[in-house]
Amino acid sequence: SIIYINKACRMPTTxxxxxxxxxxxxVATQNPTxxxxxxxxxxxxxxxxxxxxxxxxxxxxxxxxxxxxxxxWYRVHVCQANAVFPMISNAIKAILSKMQRQTFLxxxxxxxxxxxxxxxxxVPRHCVPTDLGGPLQFSQDDFIRDRLIAExxxxxxxxxxxxxxxxxxxDNHAVVVTNNDTNNNELLGYQFxxxxxx
Numbered sequence: 607s608i609i610y611i612n613k614a615c616r617m618p619t620t621x622x623x624x625x626x627x628x629x630x631x632x633v634a635t636q637n638p639t640x641x642x643x644x645x646x647x648x649x650x651x652x653x654x655x656x657x658x659x660x661x662x663x664x665x666x667x668x669x670x671x672x673x674x675x676x677x678x679w680y681r682v683h684v685c686q687a688n689a690v691f692p693m694i695s696n697a698i699k700a701i702l703s704k705m706q707r708q709t710f711l712x713x714x715x716x717x718x719x720x721x722x723x724x725x726x727x728x729v730p731r732h733c734v735p736t737d738l739g740g741p742l743q744f745s746q747d748d749f750i751r752d753r754l755i756a757e758x759x760x761x762x763x764x765x766x767x768x769x770x771x772x773x774x775x776x777d778n779h780a781v782v783v784t785n786n787d788t789n790n791n792e793l794l795g796y797q798f799x800x801x802x803x804x
Contacts, residue, residue: 607634608733611649613658620663627667631675633753644680648729650738652686659694665701672703681709683724685738688714 609630618626634640671679684691691698691712699707711727713720717739721731734740754761 607637607640608646608648608729609634610735611647612735612737613649613651613654620660620666623660623663624666624670627670631671631677635677641677644678646680646729647682648724648734648738649682649684650686650735651684651690652737654687654690656690656693659690659697661697661701664698668701668703668706672706679706679709681711681728682706683711683713683727683729685713685720685724687712 609627631645634645698710702710711723713723715723721734721739724734725731731740733742735742735744751761753759
């Protein structure tokens with residue numbers, strides 16, 4: 607499974623990001639292969655500015671993913687981070703464990719070059735979202751609806767939110783879990799939503 611993070615979108619608070627990550631890790635553990643082999647993180651950092659770097663989230667997420675959760679990441683792919691990564695690389699390296707540093711990969715260059723290097727390191731093209739140049743299209747709204755059904759949540763509240771705003775997940779921080787099976791592009795996705803009444 608792939609947890610996809612689009613850092614170019616509006617960023618929620620540190621606590622909200624940690625809650626979303628915790629939830630996604632629990633969703634990913636429903637896949638027996640993930641429990642055995644781990645998961646992949648794919649991050650789109652295109653257009654991200656230095657002010658978007660959240661050291662508190664980064665350090666807490668690194669600990670969560672390395673020591674607090676029973677499954678580990680297999681690999682992290684950070685794409686198009688060439689503008690900001692040189693400024694924060696020492697901070698990132700300091701918070702990652704040795705294993706995490708060995709599985710943390712950067713992919714920069716043209717969309718085609720990023721697709722090639724992702725494929726060379728185990729992420730097939732068909733699993734790469736369109737905003738990174740891949741063919742994969744997904745709907746965070748559909749994922750939320752599917753998760754509400756799976757967890758016995760209230761579709762009525764979701765439908766009321768969609769009725770007020772036909773695209774409630776637009777311009778928010780997207781995080782998606784995809785099935786990495788080459789014969790199946792089934793998506794599990796999550797879109798962070800802010801309560802419109804806040």
